[in-house]
Amino acid sequence: MESEIRISAENIAYSYDGRPAVDHISFQVGKGEVLGFLGPNGAGKTTTLKMLVGLLVPQDGRITILGRDIVKERAAVQAQIGVCFEEKSLYEDMSAAANLKFFASLFGVRDPDIPGLLGRVGLPVDRKDRVSNYSKGMKQRLMVARALVNNPKVLFLDEPTDGLDPVSSEAIREVILEEKEKGVTVFLTTHDMMEADKLSDRVAFINEGRIAALDTPDNLKHEYGKRILKVRYRDGDLLREEEIPLEGEGSGRRIQEILREYMVLDMHTEEATLEDIFILLTGKKLE
């Protein structure tokens, strides 16, 4: 994490009818950092995101974005952030360009680079038909383009690639990495562990409104994962497969033994996935 803190949540909490959705969590995200916020449905991801972008007022705790209190200086904060929700929220009877132009006007952006934005997310620049004719992936890419219309310093993306085709997902991932390169802070909620692993500098596991773990994917794997070596070898006519813990006693001796006595077909290390760690920490699966 770089020194400049862009998102700071201190002990924030939110309940719906007395049932806590977010239960006093704290975290910080720095400039140019991607924080993956991971958790199953109903874990509190979207409620946290809604508090961060000013749609919900935290019932406890404090949030600052770019050094400003989101409750007290909501409009000033919102002028510098971009948000892409999970649900499609586009004016479907307007064209893609008209959607972008309208949202640009809400930010006071006079001459938005509409073709540039559409091009970045891989959408056709010259289409003038209604968004209702677009596919799900195209709509999602348009929503990402919309989140960039004001050149935000902080980007909030709620399940941006959920249920999308590989092409659309890849286009969105590329945009996230480009923004990160430009120094934009990205708060990414997802339940796709592979995506989080690929894109995030750090990940936070949220379960039942609480953060179960928060660290870099490597550190989490190192701390909670079990590194193993998977070896496939031929034993006479039989094909055998063996998993050897890398940290265990006698691991080296066993590896040497296999190499010496059998014909090794392939061997590779296997790390614990974020999903394994999540299950280990929460006892729950992500989906």
Added chain:
Amino acid sequence: MAGIRVKISRMAAMVGKDLGQVFRNRFMAVISVLLILLYALLYNLMPKQVEETFKLGLYLEGGDRAVAEGEVETSGMGTGTGFPAPDAVEAAKEGEDLIASPENPGPPGGKAVSAPGVPGTAEPAPEEGTAGLGRGVELVEVRSLEELRGLVEREEVAAGLLLDLGAQPPRLELYVTSRAPEETAEAGEVLSREIAYSLLGHRLPVDFHAVVLGPDMAGRQIPLRDRLRVLILAFVFLLELYALGNLLVEEIQRRTAQAVLVTPVSHGEFIAAKALTGMVVAFGEGLLLALLLRALVASTWLAVLVFLVLGASLVVGFSFILGAVSRDFMSMAMISLVPFLLLMLPAFVLLYPGFTSPLLKAVPTYYLVEPLNGILNYGKGLSDYPFSIFALCLFSLFFFWLGWYILRRRLT
């Protein structure tokens, strides 16, 4: 200052987008525009004036005695033939003896006697005999008071006249329906006096007494198309409930409201933009319709504009509530059905004044419809309706506040 400019610019962008959205909704656009044009066409095709024959029921309570004594000629039940002939009426104008007699009968073969023109002038019937009945007066004689009242109540006659010649002094009573205009009572009075004068030969030493059967709705004989004009204006206004309500429902349902609210746009700006859009649409369509219905003339334009603005703001308040409590267009249509009919009630009553009730004053649109009716059809002005203006402002503010409150809760 720069902040205000930015806010105005954002509001303008939202209102522009909303207006586009309202008219891109083909269903609403077709409903609104086509109905306006249809109503305008209907209005211009309908008759401009009310054409009526004044049909007067007549019961001579002392008539039999008078006839027996040879003073009056009547023909009993049915249409009167004993009414003085045109020349007798003419003579009455000149102060001559008007007693009907065998030498001075009614029109040949006539079922009734016609006295055309403005009631009360006792002008003679036209030369062509009954040809002028359509614009004149027709007498229907009956044998009993009950029969007379029945005719009046069933509206088979415009008014019923009881003439008790046997009483001392002679007694005159005029029966009119509750829906009869003021002019009917006036005409009835003049005709009664003339009839009595012609039958007795001298002015009656009686006080005229008019009996209104049911609530007095005097002075409302306005051509149907003019009464319909207010109903149409109210209807088009209330249709805008759906246009703005639908706009809100779509914003919430499609979560575009949420997308807008994570930009620097505040809840207040968002709702205010919707209110402005609603005002522009409702007022604009009301204005267009008022122009097409010839409701904006030199003597009424200011008052009509004031009530159009107040009506538009009332509609905005309602539509906020409707939009906030509905899940989609269908649920909005279901939820709004009863309130819509209730709100239309004061306008429907203009067509059927007999159904008027003090309870209507509890319906907010009463304070829109009633003044518009007065201004457009009875030559009244703004100064005649200070309470309506106050009530409309109050209702508008209340519904606007309530709608705002519910909408804000829904948006968060």
